[in-house]
Amino acid sequence: MSQFVHGLMRFRRGPWEMLASVLIAIGVVMLMQPVVLWAYTYSFIVTLTGTVMFIVVSHFPD
Amino acid sequence: MSSYSITEPSSLQKWLAGTLVVAYAVITLLPLVWILTTGFKSPVDAIAYPPKILFEPSLEGYVNLFTTRTRVSPETLEALPPPVTWYEEVVRNRDMVIAGPSRYGERFLNSVIIGFGSTFLSVFLGTLAAYAFSRFKVPLKDDLLFFILSTRMMPPIAVAIPIFLMFRTLGLSDTHLGMILLYTAVNISLAVWLLKGFMDEIPREYEEAALIDGYTRFQAFYKVVLPQAATGIASTAIFCLIFSWNEYAFAVLLTSGTAQTAPPFIPTIIGVGGQDWPAVAAGATLFLVPVMVFTILLRKHLLRGITFGAVRK
Amino acid sequence: MSDTPIDRVAKATPPSVASKIRGLSDRAIAWLFVLPTIFLLLAVNIFPLIWTINLSFTNFRANRPNREVDYIGLRNYERILTDEDIWLTMQATAHFLFWTIFFQVLIGFTLAWLINRKFKGNDLWTTLIVLPMMLSPAVVGNFWTFLYQPQIGLFNYGISFLTGIDPSSFQMIGDVTLAPWSIVIVDTWMWTPFVMLICLAGLRSIPDYIYEAAEIDRASQWRQFWTITIPMVLPFLMLAVLFRGIENFKMFDLVVQLTGGGPGSITELTSINLKREAFEKWRTGYASAYAIILFVTVFGLASIYVKALNKVKER
16 A cells, blocks of 8 residues: 555656546446445546546656 | 376266257257258248248248349240359249349448447557557556456447437438447457456566567567467457447447448348348358357457456366 | 568668668667557547547537537536436446356366366367367357247247246247346356356466365365465456456347347347447447446456466466
């Protein structure tokens, strides 16, 4: 876990990509869950943020 | 306990596993067998209850597939000269006469033209691009490769909206050229990724030796790399062909008459009171069997094809 | 050696041109080879994408091209993301996604594990099992409506044969509760071999010596399965799940032919819903915004997929 935080702070690709992937996954779940409408409403913002983040952080050094 | 290899399953295990897999295969192939047999059933046998396994083979489905027919009164039928061909006889037995050929032939031909056209283009362009990606330092290589792959992932319906408008403006709606270009764009991503995998496996030493012998880069590519990549190119071509052959969403939205392929057409084959199932099955049989044959030919490279070249064996 | 067409062309070419071609740097050749592909993709993919983004901020309707087009900002997005009907469509997609992946992984992995017992003739049966996945979903989907017919359909007959239920007492496609399962069944039938093939590749990538070592350590079969087999196959399984997830998220051809979204809109998956908006109601601007939402979702999933691909490639 501390290695993960360390990687984040030094702008390493691996942990940041992981974070972006998690964000995308949360967005997709929010889009399709049957429970709360507001989660559906804000799902697109979350997915979009995750996707843009993924594109940016995939250029960080390994 | 000590006589057999520990990683080798026992013969009982093998027998059990084999039985289960064969059972699954038989069940999973039933719908396909049903398509093949329904094509040879008479309309009455096709909708019999309980479903008929043994039946008298009939070619009525195939006759109906290729013809359009009109019903005539018994008197008119009597007045007609006797049928010349066997298929006329089949139709007459149902109190009908042949009015003309159906559209199936044209649609099938469209599938062939568009399939082969787009396959040729995408393999041609894909081979060049794959070679460059495999051998040279292309700037932003990873981004370009990802961009190329991501274009294939896009939902066809979402892409179809602007393509529809674009084709309408350029006059490409319902033309062979438009469909060929569109399918090429979809297929090229697969072609580049697959071929890059195949080319990565060809040792660079071959070309380097050729270059030292005084070949130019083009010659080395043409005379050394291409022959080595022949199997890869052939299997890539088959994958592209199968995609264009099977594609439905773009075809149904962007074509209606002249350039329509077979997949949107086959479900529209109707007879008296609903779909003419023997004719549908006959059309499906002729359409699906080539793909089955190709699949069997491709079996060694299947895995590569469905994972964009990532999984080799 | 020197009478191939290329050589002849090379000899016939005037020296200055020839030296220019010969003198092309590797970099120039690389661009020459890559650019046609990039250009085609820009023309057929990226340009339309930008066009869609632009349209998504308007109230344009493609069936009335002469009407004045107004920019309405983010209103299309607001309306889609607060629309409960589209939310229901997403839930229908989720049901389809979840259960198809569940069954395909379960059956696909089991089959792969069985085939990996290396019984005699396993290659032949693997090839036969794979057949459904290579066929045209629209054509096959259409034929399944025949198999699903009450009474005369093979599927209903098979169920009645096994359970004794009257085959005309249930309708897979026409029934509100059964229709969502009818599409799950056909998709599972079609795509289980896909998951199976990838799992099989995963199983075959595990070297024998790992099991031999485990055997020497007297680890039980059960323990070997959970500590060796599953972790080693997991990256492959991820790949299969992500790919099927993306494919089924945008599912169109198979389901449109099977149920057409019905009965009512019970099986109306997002792509079918989008097609209605775009090509039946002709709300092009609105549908463009809808398309962008699907785009971004698929693009996000695709980036995770490519990451998973590279992970498997390293093996």
